[in-house]
Amino acid sequence: MLRLENLQARYGDIQVLWGVSLEVKEGSVVALLGSNGAGKTTTLKTAMGMMEALTGRVIFRDEDITRKPTHEIVNSGLFLVPEWRGTFATLSVLENLELGAFPARARPFKDATLQHVFEIFPRLHERQAQKAGTLSGGERQMVAIGRALMAKPDLLILDEPSLGLAPLIVENTFRLIKQLSEEEGLTVLVVEQNVNLALDIADYAYILENGSIVGEGNSADLLSDKRIQEAYLGI
Amino acid sequence: MEINTILQTLMFGILIGALYGLAALGLSLVFGVLKILNVAHGELLMIGGYTSFLAFDRLGVDPYASLLIVLPVLFIIGIAMHLGLFSRIVRFDEEDRIKNSLLIGFGLTLILQQLATRAFTADERSITTNYSTTSWEFMDLRFPLVRFSGLFIGIVVVIALQWFLHKTYWGKAIRATAEDWRTAALAGIDIRKMYLFTFALGASLAGLAGMLVTLQGSVSPNIGLMWTLKALIVVVLAGLGNMPGTFLAGILLGLAESGSALAFGGEYRELVGIVIFLIVLSFRPQGLFGDSHV
Numbered sequence: 196m197l198r199l200e201n202l203q204a205r206y207g208d209i210q211v212l213w214g215v216s217l218e219v220k221e222g223s224v225v226a227l228l229g230s231n232g233a234g235k236t237t238t239l240k241t242a243m244g245m246m247e248a249l250t251g252r253v254i255f256r257d258e259d260i261t262r263k264p265t266h267e268i269v270n271s272g273l274f275l276v277p278e279w280r281g282t283f284a285t286l287s288v289l290e291n292l293e294l295g296a297f298p299a300r301a302r303p304f305k306d307a308t309l310q311h312v313f314e315i316f317p318r319l320h321e322r323q324a325q326k327a328g329t330l331s332g333g334e335r336q337m338v339a340i341g342r343a344l345m346a347k348p349d350l351l352i353l354d355e356p357s358l359g360l361a362p363l364i365v366e367n368t369f370r371l372i373k374q375l376s377e378e379e380g381l382t383v384l385v386v387e388q389n390v391n392l393a394l395d396i397a398d399y400a401y402i403l404e405n406g407s408i409v410g411e412g413n414s415a416d417l418l419s420d421k422r423i424q425e426a427y428l429g430i
Numbered sequence: 431m432e433i434n435t436i437l438q439t440l441m442f443g444i445l446i447g448a449l450y451g452l453a454a455l456g457l458s459l460v461f462g463v464l465k466i467l468n469v470a471h472g473e474l475l476m477i478g479g480y481t482s483f484l485a486f487d488r489l490g491v492d493p494y495a496s497l498l499i500v501l502p503v504l505f506i507i508g509i510a511m512h513l514g515l516f517s518r519i520v521r522f523d524e525e526d527r528i529k530n531s532l533l534i535g536f537g538l539t540l541i542l543q544q545l546a547t548r549a550f551t552a553d554e555r556s557i558t559t560n561y562s563t564t565s566w567e568f569m570d571l572r573f574p575l576v577r578f579s580g581l582f583i584g585i586v587v588v589i590a591l592q593w594f595l596h597k598t599y600w601g602k603a604i605r606a607t608a609e610d611w612r613t614a615a616l617a618g619i620d621i622r623k624m625y626l627f628t629f630a631l632g633a634s635l636a637g638l639a640g641m642l643v644t645l646q647g648s649v650s651p652n653i654g655l656m657w658t659l660k661a662l663i664v665v666v667l668a669g670l671g672n673m674p675g676t677f678l679a680g681i682l683l684g685l686a687e688s689g690s691a692l693a694f695g696g697e698y699r700e701l702v703g704i705v706i707f708l709i710v711l712s713f714r715p716q717g718l719f720g721d722s723h724v
Contacts, residue, residue, distance in 0.1 A: 243616065245612065245615065245616075264615075264620070264622075265615040265616060266615055266618050266619055266620040266621070269615075269616065269617070269618035270618055274616075274618075275616050277612075277613065277616060279613070281610070281612075281613035281616055281617070282613075283605070283606045283609045283610065283613065283614075284609065285605065285609050285671070286602065286605060286606060286609070290602050290605075293599075293602065294602055294603065294606055294617050294619070295617060297599065297603060297617055297618045297619055298618035301618075302599075342617065346617070346618060
């Protein structure tokens with residue numbers, strides 16, 4: 196469904212991506228793993244058209260979206276929940292969710308999807324009139340994912356969903372991702388530093404180091420790989 | 431001093447303050463959403479004034495009806511100005527946007543003043559209709575019609591803007607863009623379109639204020655700077671992102687000016703605004719009604 200081909204990108208004079216290639220198949224959950232500064236977020240930014248690719252291509256549903264503006268990429272069904280969550284603090288919970296349905300593809304289904312999101316997150320229904328800036332970290336996470344669902348994405352990308360959250364909330368988030376994938380057939384690309392968590396829900400994973408993919412494989416194989424265990428799992 | 435004189439002066443302060451507020455709405459909107467400071471905002475107001483003057487003078491169009499011309503004309507000028515100049519700098523980081531917008535704005539100010547002088551001479555132009563001097567008397571106070579229309583129109587505009595920004599999809603998208611354009615883009619919002627529309631809307635609002643300024647007083651090529659300054663003081667006073675607050679801050683500035691005129695005489699009127707500007711900036715930099723995070 197999504198294919199990155201030999202992506203290279205840089206910030207100013209510093210090149211961060213040195214040819215990243217990966218593939219996310221329809222209906223699968225794929226993890227992109229790597230330590231801080233490996234280039235995970237840059238990879239996502241480049242895929243979403245927020246950073247220019249020096250070389251390489253981003254193919255989504257057989258279409259080259261490499262040079263497309265971000266909003267068009269979103270409207271074609273690719274949605275990123277950024278590392279910084281991306282909730283609008285000055286807008287109410289309801290307004291945040293409604294904005295999720297801003298893309299033309301999602302707008303006709305707004306009311307039905309909103310009901311669905313409220314079923315998944317009853318807490319958001321209670322707090323719908325509240326400004327998102329007054330919510331707890333876990334609730335903001337709910338708004339961020341709820342807003343992503345409002346956009347009716349074909350592929351949901353989550354950048355570090357565990358970042359800064361209490362263990363229980365992280366666990367719930369990952370369970371929800373698994374559930375969305377299994378029950379609703381949502382394709383997911385999850386970017387994580389927490390390798391254990393990510394491999395637990397992912398079918399397939401890539402390992403990014405210094406801007407290059409250095410390893411890939413089925414989650415089960417990676418979990419039993421000695422090299423991976425030493426480098427990332429602290430075993 | 432007679433109580434009537436005091437009341438009458440303060441009332442005129444409120445009425446001129448409504449114009450300050452109206453002039454500031456567009457500046458605040460553009461600053462809040464695009465993070466650029468358009469110092470040529472006063473020149474847009476001046477162009478709005480001349481447009482309604484021409485419509486009245488050449489075509490005999492009533493100044494209020496001329497808004498049907500002024501608003502679209504300024505909207506189109508806003509689109510051209512944004513596409514030609516400001517859209518190039520909204521790709522920068524926010525700090526660089528402000529610096530570069532100041533350069534562009536000052537350049538525009540000079541050019542537009544010169545063009546207006548060439549086209550209309552430096553003379554003051556005003557619109558005199560058969561209701562220009564109409565006023566009601568009540569308890570020995572005078573309520574001039576055209577001045578009250580500014581307050582009335584201002585209130586209507588603020589309510590309309592508030593409705594647009596809070597109840598419509600585009601309005602919510604504009605507020606989202608103002609808060610965080612990166613996240614807005616990730617939500618599927620075409621931020622370049624939001625920037626263009628917001629700038630054009632800001633220009634239309636300046637044009638509306640320009641019509642009222644010309645109707646209540648006069649327009650000349652060099653009025654822009656004074657209105658940019660007033661609007662800037664109001665924006666600092668109000669803080670960003672609050673339209674009713676901005677309008678109210680305009681009225682407060684008008685009241686403060688007229689109050690000082692009563693207390694210290696008219697010479698210090700202009701100083702009061704600057705002093706308030708400095709006090710608010712020192713003690714409450716987010717403004718009286720602004721969101722503290724902006």
